Structures are given as C-alpha cells and as structure tokens.
Amino acid sequence: MEVTALRNSGEYGQPGFFRGYARFESPRLAGYKWEICEIRGKRPGPRLCICAGIHPNEVSAIEAAVRLQRAFDPESMEGSVSIIPFINQPGLFEYPDYVCPLDGKNIEHTFPGKKDGTFSEALCDAIMNEWCTGADCLIDMHGGNLRENVSKFVIVQHAPDPQLNARARQIAMCFDAEFVLALPAPFMDRPGTYSPSAFARHGRLAVLPEAGANGLVTEDTVSFFVEGVLNVARTLGIISTPLSEARNAQIHCGDYLWIYSPAGGDFHSEVEPGDRVTKGQRLGTITNMFGEPLAELSAPESGFVLWRVTHPSIKEGSFAGAIGIEENKAMI
Ligand SMILES: [Zn+2]
Missing domain, CATH: 2.40.50.100 (RNA polymerase II/Efflux pump adaptor protein, barrel-sandwich hybrid domain)
Structure with missing residues (x-):
C-alpha cells in the first residue's frame, strides 16, 4: 500500500493524524485511490482497522466512518486506528445496490479475493493483505441499503480456534446489537465469503456490524456504529475512557x-x-x-x-x- 498525504496531514506512520489517499499494489486497482485517515498514539499498542462503503448506499455506516476520524486523540491513545470510509470507489456517485460496477461482484461476499483477480477480488486481497496487515481487528460496517430494513446485528465467524471465537464474541458484544450472528464453519471454505470468515480462516479477527434502513442516515444508526467502534477501541486498550452502555445482545444466532x-x-x-x-x-x-x-x-x-x-x-x-x-x- 502506498499513501499520499493531504497538505494538512501529519506524516504517515508517525504519532498524530494522517489524512490522505491509499493506493494498492495490484495493477487491477490502478487508477483508483481510497481516502484513508490514520490516528496514531504516541505510545505503541493495538491496531484497529475500520471500513464502510463496500455498499455505497449503506450511508449511516459511511457517516460513522467519517465521524470516527475525529473521535481519537493521539495524545491519550495507544496504538493506531485506521479508517477507510468508502471502499467501493467505482460505485461512488453510481449508487449500485450491492455490487462493484466494474465487475458486477458483491465485494462483501468476495473475501479473501486474489491479487490477480477482478477488481473486487484484488480489492479484497488488498484490504486483507496490505491495509489490514498486522491489524488486531477489522470492523467492516454495513447495513440499511436502499431496499432493505436491517435489525442491529453483528456478524462474526465461528472458528475452530476457541480463543479466536472468544475474542470475536467479545468484540461483537461491544455493539449495542439485538443479535450476534456467528456464521457456521462452512462459510470459511467458500471461495467468496464475508470478511469475518476469510479473516478467521487465517486465525485473524474481523467483525461485520449491520444496522439501518432504506439508504437513510439516522442518528440512531450512526451512533450504533460510532459507540460500538469506540467500545471496541476501549476493549482492545487503544483508549481508556469507560465503556458506553450496550444491551449486549441477548440472542446469539448460529446460522444464517x-x-x-x-x-x-x-x-x-x-x-x-x-x-x-x-x-x-x-x-x-x-x-x-x-x-x-x-x-x-x-x-x-x-x-x-x-x-x-x-x-x-x-x-x-x-x-x-x-x-x-x-x-x-x-x-x-
Ligand atoms: Zn452491506
């Protein structure tokens, strides 16, 4: 991944605020760049990656990814938070319901992808293996497309490793969701699958919170994402403010x-x-x-x-x- 900084940005990889653009290695992705904001504390610590806009009409998640850029203070935090607010760049101003307009693939279901595949496949590979390298967790925010009404729930992958499972549940419970949905094992073996499934296959952690309805920005939904992500950052030890209240999903689902x-x-x-x-x-x-x-x-x-x-x-x-x-x- 290569980054270029905005004029008012700090230096990439240094404590402070970085704002700029990321470009990825695969030639399939040439010509596209992604807004990226990375906030790095003065003290080393965990790395949290946050994305939205795999589905361009899931606007509360995108709004939350923008607001979260101002929610962290490099002076008091440990480690780093990296935010890409809009993943489906070819879909910007195109409003596709579920797909990337360049290859017709649903990026949400294309992980882990491959570097020499189609645009969406190369992008999923870049997310996993360039941007999220070394990350403790990816939060892939979704929900509320133009034609759908979504309950508040968080998708995790049920993995063979009990420790990874426990961590995934703990992170999922940071969101004030009605449901936690642990995808069953076969999701990990699908060639195109969800980010939590593809990450879990490699012993890594990704969670996918969903909320919203009908392509609308609502404060209730935006705060579901913002508060949930902040709770994840608190749980990982990036920030030390007290956890905000969550009902802690009483209902756990094991199939979808x-x-x-x-x-x-x-x-x-x-x-x-x-x-x-x-x-x-x-x-x-x-x-x-x-x-x-x-x-x-x-x-x-x-x-x-x-x-x-x-x-x-x-x-x-x-x-x-x-x-x-x-x-x-x-x-x-
Ligand atoms: Zn989505």
Whole structure:
C-alpha cells in the first residue's frame, strides 16, 4: 500500500493524524485511490482497522466512518486506528445496490479475493493483505441499503480456534446489537465469503456490524456504529475512557438462512426485522399486478428475522429477507 498525504496531514506512520489517499499494489486497482485517515498514539499498542462503503448506499455506516476520524486523540491513545470510509470507489456517485460496477461482484461476499483477480477480488486481497496487515481487528460496517430494513446485528465467524471465537464474541458484544450472528464453519471454505470468515480462516479477527434502513442516515444508526467502534477501541486498550452502555445482545444466532422468492412480483411482508418466527410460519405473500397471490414465503426454520427487503418488487429467485437461527437450536 502506498499513501499520499493531504497538505494538512501529519506524516504517515508517525504519532498524530494522517489524512490522505491509499493506493494498492495490484495493477487491477490502478487508477483508483481510497481516502484513508490514520490516528496514531504516541505510545505503541493495538491496531484497529475500520471500513464502510463496500455498499455505497449503506450511508449511516459511511457517516460513522467519517465521524470516527475525529473521535481519537493521539495524545491519550495507544496504538493506531485506521479508517477507510468508502471502499467501493467505482460505485461512488453510481449508487449500485450491492455490487462493484466494474465487475458486477458483491465485494462483501468476495473475501479473501486474489491479487490477480477482478477488481473486487484484488480489492479484497488488498484490504486483507496490505491495509489490514498486522491489524488486531477489522470492523467492516454495513447495513440499511436502499431496499432493505436491517435489525442491529453483528456478524462474526465461528472458528475452530476457541480463543479466536472468544475474542470475536467479545468484540461483537461491544455493539449495542439485538443479535450476534456467528456464521457456521462452512462459510470459511467458500471461495467468496464475508470478511469475518476469510479473516478467521487465517486465525485473524474481523467483525461485520449491520444496522439501518432504506439508504437513510439516522442518528440512531450512526451512533450504533460510532459507540460500538469506540467500545471496541476501549476493549482492545487503544483508549481508556469507560465503556458506553450496550444491551449486549441477548440472542446469539448460529446460522444464517436467506429467504428467496420463488416468483417475481410484489412482496407483502408480514414480518419485520427482530421478529421471532416459527418454522413454517408465513413471512409474506407475492402477488401479481392484479393483486392475485402467486406464492407464499415461509420460515424454513424457527428463528429471528434479521433483515427484509422493503421494496415490494422482487425478482424471481431474488432474496426477500434472512433469518438467524438461535445458537443452541442451530447446534442441535
Ligand atoms: Zn452491506
């Protein structure tokens, strides 16, 4: 990774505030640069990386990444905090729902990527192996795309290493979330997967908090991210102010089931994020433009609605929502 500094920036790698641009090694990423802010304490310590904007319409997360740049004081902190507020640079001012416009890939599901792959693959590799090298934790902030309403939850990867699991849970509980979702082991082996899964495969830690709705900046959602990240920094020992209150997610999920619509039409949801649902319960109906029912969506297992699509129009085979399966039940 190469950095260039803004005129009013401190020197990269030195105590103080660095503000500038990062460029990555892969030729696939040539021509693009990423805003980066790094705050480094006078005393050495842990390194925390924070990103948003893998999905450009998940705006509360992006706003939080901007505000967090002013939340740390090099005089009193230990270690460093590095923030890239907008990852999907080709999507800037393009507003793609879920993909990188250059290759049509969903960057969120492209980790660990590869250096000589497509743009998104090279970018995921650069995030993991250039920017986050040596980081104690990556926080990859998401949620509230244009057509979705998301409960407050934090995705971690259930890893074979019990120590890594315990650390992941501890970091996830820093957020005032309703749910912690530990992805089951097979997510680690997928060629394109979530950042927590790809990091865990290498014994490293990433967490993915989600919150928000419909492409709106709301203070409630921004503070979910800001307060959660500050609590992570306190837990890692970067800052020493007292932990802010969190309800500490009472519900832990151990599987993540997406619900797909068998027909294209208008989705009339009967559930909202956070709702408990039982196996077989109707989640909503799909109707045509005459109001006639085409299909019903039902819960494949008992669990909790983690998010749902809010725009009525849903394509055949596209996702309508997702359910988290409570952990003790997922284990049975
Ligand atoms: Zn997202």
